[in-house]
Amino acid sequence: MSIWDGLPVPDERAVSIRLKRSAERPLRKGHPWIFDQGIEHQNREGAPGDLALLFSAKRKLLGLGLYDPRSPIRVKMLHRGKSQPIDDEFFAHRLHDAIEVRAGLEAAGTTGYRVVHGENDGLPGFVVDRYGETLVVKLYSAIWVPRLRQLIPPLLERLRARRLVLRFSRRLQGHPEDCHGLSEGQILLGPLLDGPIAFQENHLTFLADPIRGQKTGFFLDQRDNRARVGTLAKGKRVLNVFSYSGGFSLYAARGGASEVISLDSSQPALETAEQIFARNHDHPAIEACRHELLCADAFAGMVELETSGRRFDLVIIDPPAFAKKSAEVKTAYTAYARLMRLGLKLLVPGGDLVFASCSSRVPSGEFRERMLQVAAQAGRPLQDLEVTTHGIDHPIDFPEGAYLKCLFAQA
DSSP: OOTTTTSOOOOSSOEEEEEOHHHHHHHHTTOOEEEGGGEEEESSOOOTTOEEEEEOTTOOEEEEEEEOTTSSEEEEEEEESSOOOOSHHHHHHHHHHHHHHTTTTGGGTOOEEEEEEGGGGTOTTEEEEEETTEEEEEESSGGGTTTHHHHHHHHHHHHOOSEEEEEEOHHHHTOGGGTTTOOTTEEEESOOOSSOEEEEETTEEEEEOTTTSSTTSSOGGGHHHHHHHHHHOTTOEEEEETOTTTHHHHHHHHTTOSEEEEEESOHHHHHHHHHHHHHTTTSHHHHHSEEEEEESOHHHHHHHHHHTTOOEEEEEEOOOOSOSSGGGHHHHHHHHHHHHHHHHHHEEEEEEEEEEEOOTTSOHHHHHHHHHHHHHHTTOOOEEEEEEOOOTTSOOOSGGGOOOEEEEEEO
């Protein structure tokens, strides 16, 4: 029995939708989402994954997408302009293009990277990450459940993976009826997992838990910023706040840091960090670096370090997404400001500060200006070096796709 046997088949009849004029403009500019409020009329109710035809107020075809009755983002766009068959060949072509963009990463000593980045690779809500011979497919919308039979075979054919793990967003986990027997963390192909998976990033060994780990098991989007930290770390005392499994810490150690503290509230994450350091002990600089683990709330841990007189030459602050919706932006900036002030108290004069935000609702320019303003008001003005963004495997194709920004500055 095939795993596809229990999955629904998309209706052969498309959902025809006429848009309000206000919804036409973003679509014509390339935005991949059609919200429910932008729909003037539709010929029928559709099921998740049904094909939707989008028409202008003048009844001109604007494009095609997949219908999602469960989400206020009612249609996720696949194609703009004249009609196009949305068939096996269409999806195989999209996957081929995404894979080609990342073709050079493995030659650079990286076997853990994002293969498909949702909307930004023309497959909205569909994400694929690679950890060596394991692929992790994460679905952010029910539209992809009936389409898996079109996506998984060409993906496996091209990448020759040994194992395939399926992950669901929290929203999708809350609607098991839309998963049609598939489950969060299910291994669709290959042997069971008896522990974390080892993979390479710029010739360093890391560990990922693709079944229970955050995101798909690791924060792949910070690869380039981690590498840059490695170039700043020689001879320095480094503090890595919200360290998770110690990615920034390991790069700092390889870069020649004299000591690194990994501060995180998760003891299991810190234990993974310790394991990762052990796996890279054959590198002389990593072996020589003193790595200290501090399990504490980030704010409380920073206060504790400051009170005890600890100071650092390089402070890295990489918090989770404080603003997942618009109503949380104000609170997020308050938290960022508090972290900035605490970080500056721990940073020696002339030291380097790395401060990241991973919320798309916090614009890069505004984040930079606000953080520099907080530093100036604290009496520790920063020299703004650069604000970096995503790596090549996390392309940006629309405004909300630009979620990651990382400020590199000097006190």
